Structure formats: C-alpha cells, structure tokens
Amino acid sequence: MSAADRPAADxxxxxxxxxxxxxxAPQAGRSKTRLCPPxxxxxxxxxxGAFLRDTAANIADASRSAPIAAYAAYAPRGTEAxxxxxxxxxxxxxxxxxxxxMPGDVQGFGRCLLHAIKGMLERGHAAACVLSSDIPTLPTRLLIEAAEHLLAPGDRAVLxxxxxxxYYILGLKAAHAEMFADIAWSTASVAEATRERARGIGLPLIELDPWYDVDDAPxxxxxxxxxxxxxxPATRAVLGELERTGGLAELVALA
Structure with missing residues (x-):
C-alpha cells in the first residue's frame, strides 16, 4: 500500500x-463449472483466466479517465500468485x-463481498466497488460512471x-453491512433485495445500465x-481458439 492509499492523520x-x-484462481474442475459442457x-x-485478464485491463483503461484503483478481491488464502x-x-x-x-445476518457470498469492501476502504480509498469476474465485455464507461457517482459529495451506493x-457491481462509500444481510445469494432476487436494503437504511442508490454475466451456455x-x-482481447483469443478446435460449434450455431 502506498502512502497515497493510507488515510491521512486527520x-x-x-x-x-x-x-x-x-x-x-482459474483451475480446471473448479472454474466456470456451469460451462461444462459445452x-x-x-x-x-x-x-x-481470460476473463480476469480482460477485466483487470478494463479497470486500468477506466483509471485513465477517473481516479480508480484496481484490486483483485481473492479467495482462498494462498492463491495470491x-x-x-x-x-x-x-x-x-x-x-x-x-x-x-461479520454480523450474524451476513452469510454466504455476502461475507466475501463485505470482506472485500472493508478491505479496500481500510486501504484509505473514499469508495469501494465489488465487481463480477464474469463480465469481460462490460463497457468501460460503466466503471467510470460508478467511480464518478461514488466520489461525488454525500453518502450513496451504486448498483x-x-x-x-x-448484480455485476456494487459500490459503497462506507461498509454498510445491511446491504449484504439476509440475501438469498445466487438467485434472481439479489438485485431487488439489495435495493430494498438500501431503502431500508435510507441510502441513496444510483443504478447503472444493466449488463450480463457469462456463467452458463446461453x-x-x-x-x-x-x-x-x-x-x-484475451477472451476473444480464447474463444477464437475454441472455435478453431470445434469446442464451440454448438454455441456458434446458436449465436
């Protein structure tokens, strides 16, 4: 952590x-298992692995237009390299x-998300976002918009x-544990439940344009x-190789 990332004495x-x-960490048999088959x-x-490389590059591109610091919020311990x-x-x-x-009502994946938010805020940043690793083509402008909204005066969340x-991104200026409490993770109700949590604590919520996760064959x-x-480019290179070897023949026909 650089001196610029630490909270000032005041x-x-x-x-x-x-x-x-x-x-x-991308590992055979543990990564993107819902894509097996095809x-x-x-x-x-x-x-x-390509998704991670492209998402990191996308954040780096966004940081040229907004004051953004890039992180990988990882698990499990020991996979840093x-x-x-x-x-x-x-x-x-x-x-x-x-x-x-964690509070007792923050369970499952919510514990990881809140852990990530806390960890980044503790490094001295004014705001922190958790970002899906399944969105390699997310428009860069959405990352820029998230940062700009969060760095404006006043407490708020970005979804x-x-x-x-x-949701593919959730940004906060403070570690509001309520935003992760009593959520049925991996269901179609996550975004709406998160909106309800924001309303319940009176936290203004700004919504970005929707996007899609790549986590199954469709x-x-x-x-x-x-x-x-x-x-x-990394994702497109892997997809190109899979097309050449026939691994995507069924999906290409449907696309």
Missing part, C-alpha cells in the same frame, strides 16, 4: 474509488474469503444489475455474438 481518505474483481474443464479454466499472474502487478490484492468478523437478477452464446462492449 482521518481523511484518498479521493479514489477502489474497484475489486471478485476473483478465484466446454471441458481445461477450456473453462482458460476462459476464466495464481491471481496475480492474471491481473498483473498494477492490480492490488485484498483477501475476500469472508473470514473477517449495476445483471440480466439474471443479480450467456456464453450471447458473449460470442456480442459486439457492443469492451473489446476483451
């Missing part, structure tokens, strides 16, 4: 927004395995909903055909 924070990719475990792991190999030396690492003390009812078909978002 308690002020760096006027930066941290964006942390919720990252797990992919093999090795192919799914290769695609997972595997994560760093994909996100690069300019992306900080923050543990997000949910082992930090980017996913097409499946979850959404992979969308990715293959989609041309509107971030260029995602």
């Amino acid at each position: 308690g002020t924070r760096s006027p930066t927004c941290a964006i942390g990719i919720m990252a797990k 992919l093999t475990p090795d192919e799914a792991a290769a695609l997972s 595997l994560i760093a190999a994909h996100v690069g030396a300019k992306t900080g690492l923050v543990l997000a395995d949910g082992t930090a003390p 980017g909903a996913s097409d499946d009812g979850g 959404s992979l078909s969308v990715l293959i055909a989609e041309t509107d978002g971030y260029a995602a």
